Amino acid sequence: MGQKQDTIGFATELETNIRLLNEHFNASDDVGIRAFHFHGMKGSLLYLITVTDKDKLQTDILKPLLQAKDGRLEGQQEGQLEDILPILDLERVTDLPTAAAGMLQGRCAILLDGRAELLMADASSSVVHSIAESKNEQTIRGSHEGFNDDASVNAQLIHRRLKNANLTERHFTLGSSSPTRVTLLYMCDLADMTIVNEIIANLLTNQAQFIKSPGQILERLESSHFSLFPQMLFSERPDSTAAHLMEGRIVLLIDGSAFATILPVTFFMFFQAADDFNVRWWNGTFFRFLRLISVVIGIALPSVYIAIVSNHFDILPIDLVFSLKASLENIPFNPLMEAMFMITVLELLREAAIRLPKSIASTLSIVGGLVIGSEVVNANLVSTTMIVVISLTAVASFSVPSHEMRLAIRLISFPIMIASALLGFVGIAFSFSLLFMHLSKLESFGVPYFYPFMPFKPSRILTALIQLPKRIFGGKASKRRLS
Incomplete structure (x- = not known):
């Protein structure tokens, strides 16, 4: 499939905008469409069925829209969707690529007739990941919590252990055709900001169309590609990762990987175990x-x-x-x-x-x-x-x-x-x-x-x-x- 044009904007006709989004996804059966009326205007909801939570879609988006149509919500100004939707993550979008990228992340596109813009509302479904014990870094007297494949859950586990206002988090999306979320964490008062900026620059220059595996991202961060020695430390333990953050190191969490990547590293870091400190x-x-x-x-x-x-x-x-x-x-x-x-x-x-x-x-x-x-x-x-x-x-x-x-x-x-x-x-x-x-x-x-x-x-x-x-x-x- 060829690349979509980056400058495509929306029209004021509702049917035209629906057709543009539907064609962008090649008329896939995964695209769900639900028509509604809002203050006398025709509207439509467009979403991807597999990544959208239907209960959240009905409760937080469709139900308030239908109640506004029936007049059960008094005192609302005409056309103010932000005032009736109980959702924090709302964004107005005027171009097709941004809207399509939002739908791929589980957002719902709200279209109204006569408007050349969309309102993107978060209705993403979340897979519940259980917190299991670390399989590769087992301890006798330490914590038995381990990371899973969800980067947001892994970041939450780190925040639970390191309750400090200086813990800074940066989010990136890599891969133009298959977005992969990457989270960068560091202590802003301990980490070397020169190293942080260098890592961010390396991440932003990764313009690959598809991210096939986390290793495709991490190989760009190696200082010497021909050395046999590892130049990044991998950990699946939140307590060990938090300890490295407190020593001024930087942590990378990649969606789809159950390991935290710690850098920069030294040779003797690879011979320390969590049990040493317990x-x-x-x-x-x-x-x-x-x-x-x-x-x-x-x-x-x-x-x-x-x-x-x-x-x-x-x-x-x-x-x-x-x-x-x-x-x-x-x-x-x-x-x-x-x-x-x-x-x-x-x-x-x-x-x-x-x-x-x-x-x-x-x-x-x-x-x-x-x-x-x-x-x-x-x-x-x-x-x-x-x-x-x-x-x-x-x-x-x-x-x-x-x-x-x-x-x-x-x-x-x-x-x-x-x-x-x-x-x-x-x-x-x-x-x-x-x-x-x-x-x-x-x-x-x-x-x-x-x-x-x-x-x-x-x-x-x-x-x-x-x-x-x-x-x-x-x-x-x-x-x-x-x-």
Whole structure:
């Protein structure tokens, strides 16, 4: 279907205006029309059946119009529709595209004969979304509320937790042919307005005709499209989102997505969990430190094993050398091929478990973990030591709270394994040097990604790495900007 002209206005004839709107929607059966008389003038209601609440349409719009016709509402001036309709959201429209866009959002077009304008009244139907528990960010002692697919409901959940007059909300509609609502939230006294304005500018330049998914909007907000590391934090918890707002960050809510997008971000934000702040400080410190260790294990453990078996057998105790030699004796592949094979099998099982129904996914996990693992060893395709190494690596990566960071850790381990097979420990050291150089250079809306290590801030390192007791180390709250 071709694009409609943007300059089409309305005529003074009622039938002409009805025809223009009906043709704009290609005479769809979804267009509802209801004629009425108002103070001696012919009128008509036009609405889209699927997005309009019929009860609201009858009670708040049609009934007051018919009562005014019968003279049961006294003292009304002729033609003053705004005075008789008990609706807050009323707007006069003089062009066809604006009227059609309003009808797509559930508004009813009120047409009167002899007038070259319409009155748009809100009669939109709302789907009731239940507030369910977060599925991907579960906690033991925290809140059990989670976001849903309605951005307005998600914004309401945030407002309930953050009752502050400085919490500012901005609304945008993206996609010319299929409008998608986007809500931007920030604390105007804490957020960096330069970053806010940059995000708004990026959103407004998104002139795509159709918004197929939230990722189509978010990819424009990435500072580096070629980096493996995530540059936005996703959360489906209202309490965590409100906490980030109180730290001066900006939140994006997109209609159709049950996640809040938080930015700008730093590397160490991806290893914080909601439970860290609901338990005693030494418990939170232990688990956060454990997650940071799991990152090192997930990235380096397969590479270290490959480097030792391929190039550095001499650093191992003699008893362990004999044990490794025995397990590798009948394996026809080198350690790099073993690791690549096992990681590929693990990723296939993980992807299949995500896409399959839950009842089948649990069976697949048992088959993958027991049958495939044991038979691969029996067939002398992979050594038992490699099975242990890859299993520890998978468990370590799964302990990271952020799904996007888990994917990044698994992808980064591949080139480091290749470097370790070619150059041994020298290849690992060279790979980690490049990795730290990339992290030090990467930015998220001008905020250093590897903060507080780059730039180096000794006073912030402890709070980034571990959970410290607020009574001793918290100090007084102060106004802080992310810059």
